[in-house]
Amino acid sequence: MSTTRSGTVRGADRLVPRRPRIGRNPLVGAVLIVVSLASALASYAVFADWLPGDRTRYQEYRAAEVCPARRPVPRVEDCLREIPFTVEDTSLGAKEITATLLGPRPFPRARVWFGHSEPVLSGLQRGDRVTGTVWRGVVVMIAQGGVRQESSDAPRDEPQPTAALGTFAGLLAVWALVFGTMRLLRPREPGPFTWRPYGRRLLVVAGVVCAVVGLITGWTGLPWWLVPTVCGAVVAGTACLPLRNLSLRRIGR
Structure with a gap:
């Protein structure tokens, strides 16, 4: 009995296929x-x-009402509160689209992420004033001159x-x-x-x-x-x- 190059075993009168290895x-x-x-x-x-x-979360966001006036302003609320912000800086790069906003307490400095630069973010300059809508401690929207833009933190359907x-x-x-x-x-x-x-x-x-x-x-x-x-x-x-x-x-x- 001998082994051939094709992976078969040569017997006395016939070729027997070699069993595959488990490996x-x-x-x-x-x-x-x-x-x-x-x-x-x-x-x-x-x-x-x-x-x-x-x-x-999206349904709760859509059902949220405007926050009542109160002092001091809590950082986290289940209602929508509009807060005036000043633009410190914007980034419109390929990897990140953000705006750094300065506001009153409890939001002295907020970095807000966006999915795109239009229609508000692209026109903002350092020192511009915007109105930010805050829900549950995060800025979900900014507005300037009647034009609004949602941030990446805004719940979506x-x-x-x-x-x-x-x-x-x-x-x-x-x-x-x-x-x-x-x-x-x-x-x-x-x-x-x-x-x-x-x-x-x-x-x-x-x-x-x-x-x-x-x-x-x-x-x-x-x-x-x-x-x-x-x-x-x-x-x-x-x-x-x-x-x-x-x-x-x-x-x-």
């Missing part, structure tokens, strides 16, 4: 199971805490990107669980459940679809629950197609 498949499978558990917990946290919390993040975490959990389980149960021959090309393709499709659907639903204002519905359907179809083709090839043989 690091059990270790990789165990790591994928851990990744699956972590991703599942992250997805649960998004849909059970982060998403409902943001929506509740934009649950779609958050749902996209939670959906991707859930899909990653399923992906890692399936691929990890197959490497543990079939360490010598995990079949199509390998990184190339099946595993990588599924992960890329899940990431791209979640990002695109999250952005589109956010821009159009569609319900957030469409994100997990559409993403789950697309990824499921992508996962089933190669397995179906593999089954048809085996039947054809």
Whole structure:
């Protein structure tokens, strides 16, 4: 009996295929199971805490009334209070868009972050006076000359990107669980459940679809629950197609 270069064992009258090595498949499978558990917990946290919390906070912000006049002014209030500020500095860089404002106590100096520079921030100069709206201790809006601009701290009704993040975490959990389980149960021959090309393709499709659907639903204002519905359907179809083709090839043989 001898071994050939092709990985087979030459017997007395026929070639016997060599059994694949186990290698690091059990270790990789165990790591994928851990990744699956972590991703599942992250997805649960998004849909059970982060998403409902943001929506509740937005509803409370929209329902907040104007604060009554009082002295001294508390730093944290559940109402909306307008406070005069003086602009100390602005930053309109690519990495950060901020305004540093000087005001009365309890807001002697506040650094406010913005998502963009229009329509108020781009025209501000050092020493300009603005009116800041404060809610729960943070500046949620600035105004000058009747023009208003919300800050990054202002609650928004934009649950779609958050749902996209939670959906991707859930899909990653399923992906890692399936691929990890197959490497543990079939360490010598995990079949199509390998990184190339099946595993990588599924992960890329899940990431791209979640990002695109999250952005589109956010821009159009569609319900957030469409994100997990559409993403789950697309990824499921992508996962089933190669397995179906593999089954048809085996039947054809």
